[in-house]
Amino acid sequence: MFKNLKDRLGGFKGKLSKKLEEELEAVPEEELRREERAAASPPPTTTKAPEPAIETPERPAPPPAPVDRKAQRADRRAKRKGRKEKPPRPKKEKVKATAPTGDAAFTDSIMGKMLKEKKLDDLLDDLEVLLLESDVALPVAEEIKEVLKEELVGRRLKRDVDVDEFIEAALRDSIRKVLSVDPVDLDVYVREHEKPVVLMFVGVNGTGKTTAIARIAHRYKKQGYSVVLAAGDTFRAGAIEQLTIHSERLGVKIIKHKAGSDPAAVAYDAVEHAKARYKDIVLIDTAGRMQTNVNLMDEMKKIQRIAKPDQVVFVGDSLAGNDAVEQARKFEEAVGIDFAILTKIDADAKGGAALSIAHAVGKPIAFVGTGQEYDDLEVFDPDWMVDRLFA
Ligand code: GDP
Ligand code: GDP
Secondary structure (H helix, E strand, C coil): CCHHHHHHHHHHHHHHHHHHHHHHHCCCHHHHHHHHHHHHCCCCCCCCCCCCCCCCCCCCCCCCCCCCHHHHHHHHHHHHCCCCCCCCCCCCCCECCCCCCHHHHEECCCCCCECCHHHHHHHHHHHHHHHHHCCCCHHHHHHHHHHHHHHHCCCEECCCECHHHHHHHHHHHHHHHHHCCCCCCHHHHHHHCCCCEEEEEECCCCCCHHHHHHHHHHHHHHCCCCEEEECCCCCCCCHHHHHHHHHHHHCCEEECCCCCCCHHHHHHHHHHHHHHCCCCEEEECCCCCCCCCHHHHHHHHHHHHHHCCCEEEEEEEHHHCHHHHHHHHHHHHHCCCCEEEEECHHHCCCCHHHHHHHHHHCCCEEEEECCCCCCCEEECCHHHHHHHHCC
16 A cells, blocks of 8 residues: 555655755854854843743753764764664753654754755655655645645754654655645544435446445444445446445345436435435435536536435545546535545555545545455544555
8 A cells, every 4th residue: 555655755755864964964063062052041131031932942951061963973874774783872862753843853043953945955856756756636746845845944953853753754744734634534423413314425437436335334334323325326237236236235225216217316215215214324326427527417416406415425546546636626516525535545556646635625535445345444534644654
């Protein structure tokens, strides 16, 4: 999963860390000392304490006890190369660069080397290229780059921060940001919403829409809810049959009409059935011929008007990369989607669609399909993705 993107991000992280190490190496000792002294003794004219909100040093600078910086740097280098032996160094706790990185790793006023914008630009362009090559949508790649740049430029890295860890935390932050859209917790929604909860699934044929519906049915049946399927793809030969097979395997009710009949009527019947029999959840399948097809979008609007789904779920194929993002946009424009399910990520090396959809459409990915079984549906959140990219 995401192997290609993961490897390339790892390579980028290495290059950026190396660059930063060089920068740190280049700081003249006297300059650091001077700043250290300046930080230790603030100008006495100031009577009022500075507002703590922005530029206050985290703690008073330590007395100018000689800290062996050379040894620290050597240690960092050795750590990077994975060497075992440690050069002697003063006991000092490493500042862990955990997210959010901002103030844990940086200081605006103590010491360390300021990162110059120019020096970073080339490297950040490399990042953008690798993201684009991984099928990340352009605005999303740009956003990741900009957020990372904001985290780095013009700020000073504390001497005792592990550069590699720090870069990873900054990268994690920038990626988490583009993934962070108001999250949906469908379990909570289903639990708290008035029944029946009606979900309408939209998406192009072959993306795994039918499988996704079956998996959602399985998930909520396991949680003790009664589920009704609506065979609303009356257009494609075989779609009704396919959903029927799932309903039999899962032991859930299916409402279906003849092939070619009005899908809105099927959806309506399913909702009426659920109301009459006190069923909890209705899952409406829909046709998925070309997303640009005007008739299809009109059909989606009609189903929506008549069945009044509580949530519209876009199902996208992560292997389709940017196409999946375009499809999501089209359905968002036509019917408005509430969240996405991204299928086949078990087979996706690039990760572009997973990184792009939420930012491009402004709606979160709630689940991902991770295999061929009914259980292969995982709750998606930004940390889940970020953890997989940096595992
Ligand atoms: P639909 O035309 O959109 O309804 O697509 P289907 O549900 O029939 O799925 C199309 C194909 O994708 C089938 O062969 C599924 O087994 C496969 N598929 C669906 N979801 C996943 C997934 O999460 N991982 C993998 N590897 N295959 C999947
Ligand atoms: P059950 O008692 O909930 O299993 O439902 P039935 O045994 O009454 O269903 C028998 C047949 O009627 C099945 O083929 C269903 O698809 C169909 N059916 C049941 N309820 C409805 C409904 O509300 N609308 C439509 N169109 N068909 C229904």
